[in-house]
Amino acid sequence: MDAGYYVSRYLNVVHLDCGERALLFNGVNGCLDEVPRELGDILSDGRQTFLRKLSPVNLDFLARRGHITALPPNTELEQFKEFVTGLYARQIKHPVSGGIILLASYNCNLACEYCFQQEHRPVNAARIMSLQMVDDIFEKHLPSLLPGISNLSLSLYGGEPFLPANEAVIRRALEHARKRPGMSVVATTNGTTVDAMPDIFGPGLGKVNKVQISLDGGRQPHDRSRIPANGLPTFDKILSNIQLLLDQNTAIDLRINVDRIKIETLPGLLNELKCRNIAGDPRVSIYAYPLHEGISGAESPHFMGLGEVARKINEMGPGVECPSTLKATDVRRLFKLARGIGLTRTACCMQTFQHYLVVDPLGDIYACTEEAGYPEFRVGHINETGVEFFPLRDVYKTRHLENLPDCLRCSVALACGGQCSVQCRKKTGDLFKVKCDDLKSVILDSIKRGYVLNTQIKESGSNSSRPA
Numbered sequence: 332m333d334a335g336y337y338v339s340r341y342l343n344v345v346h347l348d349c350g351e352r353a354l355l356f357n358g359v360n361g362c363l364d365e366v367p368r369e370l371g372d373i374l375s376d377g378r379q380t381f382l383r384k385l386s387p388v389n390l391d392f393l394a395r396r397g398h399i400t401a402l403p404p405n406t407e408l409e410q411f412k413e414f415v416t417g418l419y420a421r422q423i424k425h426p427v428s429g430g431i432i433l434l435a436s437y438n439c440n441l442a443c444e445y446c447f448q449q450e451h452r453p454v455n456a457a458r459i460m461s462l463q464m465v466d467d468i469f470e471k472h473l474p475s476l477l478p479g480i481s482n483l484s485l486s487l488y489g490g491e492p493f494l495p496a497n498e499a500v501i502r503r504a505l506e507h508a509r510k511r512p513g514m515s516v517v518a519t520t521n522g523t524t525v526d527a528m529p530d531i532f533g534p535g536l537g538k539v540n541k542v543q544i545s546l547d548g549g550r551q552p553h554d555r556s557r558i559p560a561n562g563l564p565t566f567d568k569i570l571s572n573i574q575l576l577l578d579q580n581t582a583i584d585l586r587i588n589v590d591r592i593k594i595e596t597l598p599g600l601l602n603e604l605k606c607r608n609i610a611g612d613p614r615v616s617i618y619a620y621p622l623h624e625g626i627s628g629a630e631s632p633h634f635m636g637l638g639e640v641a642r643k644i645n646e647m648g649p650g651v652e653c654p655s656t657l658k659a660t661d662v663r664r665l666f667k668l669a670r671g672i673g674l675t676r677t678a679c680c681m682q683t684f685q686h687y688l689v690v691d692p693l694g695d696i697y698a699c700t701e702e703a704g705y706p707e708f709r710v711g712h713i714n715e716t717g718v719e720f721f722p723l724r725d726v727y728k729t730r731h732l733e734n735l736p737d738c739l740r741c742s743v744a745l746a747c748g749g750q751c752s753v754q755c756r757k758k759t760g761d762l763f764k765v766k767c768d769d770l771k772s773v774i775l776d777s778i779k780r781g782y783v784l785n786t787q788i789k790e791s792g793s794n795s796s797r798p799a
Contacts, residue, residue, distance in 0.1 A: 336382050336390060336399040340407060341742045344375045345779045356778050357397040358742045359411065361665045361673010363782055364396055374398065412739055415732040419677040422684070429477045429686030430484035431468060433504055435460045435497040436692055437490045437704055440559050441521055443547075445622050445631070448490070451704040456490075460500045460692040467713070468690060469507035475718040476688055476696070483511065487518035487539065488689065488700060493525050501531065509537025517541045519700075521557065522569040525576060533579040541582040544573060548593030549600040556593075573609055580614070587619040587651065590633035594619070594643055601651060618652035619644055623754070638769030641776060666785040676748035678731040683752075685710070685728060696720075698727050701753050727752075730762060737765050743774045 341358040346368065353371025355364045370389070373381045382390065382399065393399045400407055437448060437455040446452075468476075477483065485508050487493075487501060508514045514536070522544040525532065532539045546569065547556040554564040576583060585604075587597065597619065604610035610617060621635040635643075644653040665673055681687045682699040688710075689697040696711035696718070697703045710724035730752055738744045749755075750765050758766040 336394060336401055337379055337404060337407070338374055338377045338382070339398055339400045340404055340740065341411065341744075342374060342398045343742050343775055343778070344371045345775050346371065347779065347783070354779060354782055355393075355396070355398050356775070358674065358745055359414070360397045361668065362396040362398070363665060363778070364398070365782075408739060411744075412733060415677050415739070415745070418672070418675060419731045419733060422675070422677060426480055426684070426686050428482045428484070429480035430486060431473070431476065432486040432488050432687060432689040432700060433460070433465070433468070433492075433500075434488045434490070434689055434691040434703055435492055435500040435504075436494070438494060438496065439489060439491045439521070440494060440523060441491070441557050441565070442560075443557055447701050448704050452490075455692075455704055458692040459496055462499060462503050464692075464694060464713070465500055465503045465507070469504075472713060472718050476690075477686065480686060483514050485514060485516045486687070487516070487520075488703075489519070491521055491524065492518055493520055493528060495524070495527055498528055501528070505531060505537045505539070512536065515540050517543070519543045521545065521565075522572050523559065523565050525572050529575055529579060532576055532581045534581075539581065541584070542576060543584040543586055544569065545586045545588055546600070547588045549596030549603075552593045552596055556588075570603075570607060570609070573615075574607065577609070577612060577614060583615045585609070585615055585617045587617065588622050589619045589640060590622045590631060590635055592633050593622075594635070594640065597644070597651060598647060616652070620653075636769045637773045638776075641773055666781070674745035676745055677733075679748040679750055679752065682727050683730050685724065698724065699753060726762070735763060735765060741767075741771070743771050746774045746778075747771075 339357065339359075343356040343358060345354040345356060346352075347354055347365070351368050352365055353368050355366055355371065355374065356362070370385075373384065374393075385393070390399065394401070402410065436459045437452050438457075438459075439446075439448075439452070443449075473483070485504060487504070489497075491497075492501060505516065508516050516537070516539050518539050518541075520542055522542075525542070532542070534540055546566070547553040550564075550566045553566045557565050559565060573583060573585070587593075587600065589597070601610055601617075604617070609615055619640060621637060621640045622631070623634055641653045644651060678684060680699070682702075685698050689700055689703045690713065691697070691703055694713035695703075695706065695709045696713065697708060698710045699708070702708035708723065709721060710727060711718060711720040713719075730749065732738050732744055732749060735749045738747070738749050741747070747767075747770060750767050750770060752762050755764060755766050756762045
């Protein structure tokens, strides 16, 4: 029998640690199959002639799972483009969740060297959102800002949102949230000033239900990096405030910013967080993420890529999430699917979908939190007559897989969505030209880790059900 098949360009062959087995992962339909290493090597080679070595039974199985295809490579590419075009159109046709990211002011009590607002903060720091603007956003402009969104959320952002000067704005916004059943409230904060208004945190309507707080590694590197105007250390203050937030029953995402120096302090930091009953608390999610060059152009020889962070943390052992384990969590849904689409990420982030918009004290509207404060990246503005959107808004809406030729050829495109556009534009000068670095390896590592974890859970469940 003539093979008549080609290895799919969307097949990923991942070698398992045992050395004798391989994992086949189809980046379109999400199918995962464990096979002998020898078969994995044949498929990795990709030559059509090698497929003729396989039995009709194996060929039929691989074709049904999408790992091989009767379509020539260019035809398969065109079909994938049609698929992602339709998928994206369906995703934007009936949006459900979305929200306002309220940027009360750009002012901050810390001066982190890598902050992506550092270039414009001296110009914008004096402006604080007016109470009238808060009222207008909630009472007049929400239908124009987020048409068709039924499940709305409020995010508090900055600068540092919980500075005393912002309190009136924050409380007014929470009053509006209280009037909207189902509106959750989250915040991104450095954690140094939340004790100034502890009553606003906790579960329920009109409260800040969840916060993201960052630490720059352990105590010493953190206190060297996150310095307030008075020069006093902030590490212990932040941990004290984390405990205060937990006393208020507030959920916390604790992000550990790492580079090649800070990452070495993780074991000691985790021990301290355990001693303080922060690590291990079910309301706290702890994860590490690399500091990186952003829109501000901050540079350091100590910055790490996603893959390097993942490898280093995995060497250290369990205790903290990292990019690959976080993505492994994201892909666990694959192991629960019996039918349907495996992966569906047709765009990388909020900038393309624009179901979440940043509104700043000037009434400027941004589609990306990192771009907030840079007027050239505004997608709109709120003025006396209402909401006005700019042409850049429509440009951003076209940055999805259909219009990213390099991504269309990538075997993990639907797990990535095209990488961060801000970083791609910074590195390549072109919003539509991708610069992936080691992201593909991180995604495939996450697939492997998710698969191994799922297998262990299954085996543990079957063992526990067996009679002694």
